[in-house]
């Protein structure tokens with residue numbers, strides 16, 4: 072359905088600004104309450120292993136946001152290079168970094184400064200040394216071609232108005248034979264143009 076990938080009438084710059092404002096709050100005021108689930112309750116709802124999540128400090132989990140569990144599609148292997156697109160406050164990146172171990176590495180890319188700062192802090196707090204967080208857009212990844220073994224993402228492509236541009240970038244960055252483990256929102260009917268133009272519906 073080609074229409075599902077069209078950017079539509081939304082003002083992309085305004086949308087990105089609103090998404091950044093929303094997720095900077097998730098990073099800096101996680102207890103504020105949002106119209107989506109966050110933190111430990113969300114991790115439990117999405118079946119992240121309780122023994123793993125319970126052992127993490129609050130500040131590593133409290134700003135977690137997402138729509139499902141990318142690792143439900145498979146564990147990551149030691150030594151793999153992982154890209155986490157829209158790495159947020161680093162919860163998924165930290166779990167990935169532990170799975171790939173010291174011979175592997177996680178590259179987190181996120182457009183929201185406060186999320187990247189929280190992710191770096193959370194990784195240090197969790198004792199993770201093989202994850203780094205970079206500024207960038209899903210639609211213009213700051214990575215060379217064919218440079219990663221696996222790409223994870225959780226609740227991010229749904230925030231991108233030009234999904235085709237984002238997926239082109241994912242395929243460009245992925246090594247041949249690499250894997251996509253993406254948790255996202257999928258609609259089965261075309262979204263009306265009026266709804267696509269409402270930034271509030273995107274940031275939710």
Ligand SMILES: C[S@@+](CC[C@H](N)C(=O)[O-])C[C@H]1O[C@@H](n2cnc3c(N)ncnc32)[C@H](O)[C@@H]1O
Nearest residue numbers: 135136157158159162163182183208209225226
């Ligand atoms: C639902 S959160 C993902 C959280 C992350 N999985 C975690 O472990 O906490 C969505 C993140 O995607 C980022 N984001 C949204 N659109 C983006 C885009 N086009 N490019 C890069 N990052 C984006 C937001 O800044 C936010 O941090």
